[in-house]
Amino acid sequence: MTGRINNKVALITGAGSGIGKSCSVLFAKHGAKLSLADVKNDSMIELSKKINSEGGESFISNADVTSNDECKSLVEKTYEKYGRLDILINSAGVTPRYAPKDWDFEKKWDWVIDVNLKGSMMMSYHAIKKMKLNNGGSIINLASIIGLVGYAQGLSDGFNPYPHSKGGIVQMTRDMAVAFGKSGIRVNSLCPGFTYTPLTKTLTDDSDEHQRLISLHPMGRLGEVEEIAKAALFLASDDASFITGINMPVDGGYTAQ
């Protein structure tokens, strides 16, 4: 296979669903060797089978990014299998909308920060050690428009950990980009607008809320996962060889207003 990231080794968390899954499909088409990870196994099994049956190369791991040990062993397994690590996509993420109803605000806050922010940090911590061995790499974090501006009215009471976690990712991206620039490791984030995935399904299933969200995007629609994956492919590829430390909106103009 030939492509824009031919023979590069990419580790993708949250690979079983939504944006992570779409990145997996696109990256395989562009020649990457894939290490797919998610806390849930079911949909990754089919995904990996399909990629491999179409001439790609992938394997799956059940891993929880809130566990430092699991992050470490996931990175080590990937490195042992392919002998290098070039790309990390931190797409594992959660929203407090899906937290157990009996959790109080503090427990929800800790959970979302743990998965979204700390998980991305720990995955990067272990990946960077391996990337240094091959003189560089590209890390792509999934931040959000909500890391750049406040949440749309009605979606946060001010204590919602989701925007807090995404704002943390935006600053972590800049900090790591500066720290590891000389090691040839580029660190960037994507800031998607509202995109159709299981994460946003409870919002888009409500037709009034769906229309309201559409009206907040100047392009008059929400995003598709493939549009986010194409931006990730650009940042992962050598086409973005002088780009580091950016938080790139892919948002139909949401943050331009």
Ligand SMILES: NC(=O)c1ccc[n+]([C@@H]2O[C@H](COP(=O)([O-])OP(=O)(O)OC[C@H]3O[C@@H](n4cnc5c(N)ncnc54)[C@H](O)[C@@H]3O)[C@@H](O)[C@H]2O)c1
């Ligand atoms: N969909 C959107 O509108 C949108 C917008 C901006 C940013 N994002 C971000 O993009 C990323 C992907 O979101 P998505 O919409 O594809 O969501 P999704 O729910 O479709 O996929 C997220 C995946 O992460 C996995 N995951 C959750 N907790 C995990 C853990 N502890 N360890 C490993 N895997 C775990 C889930 O099992 C799931 O497969 C998230 O960080 C999300 O916050 C999404």
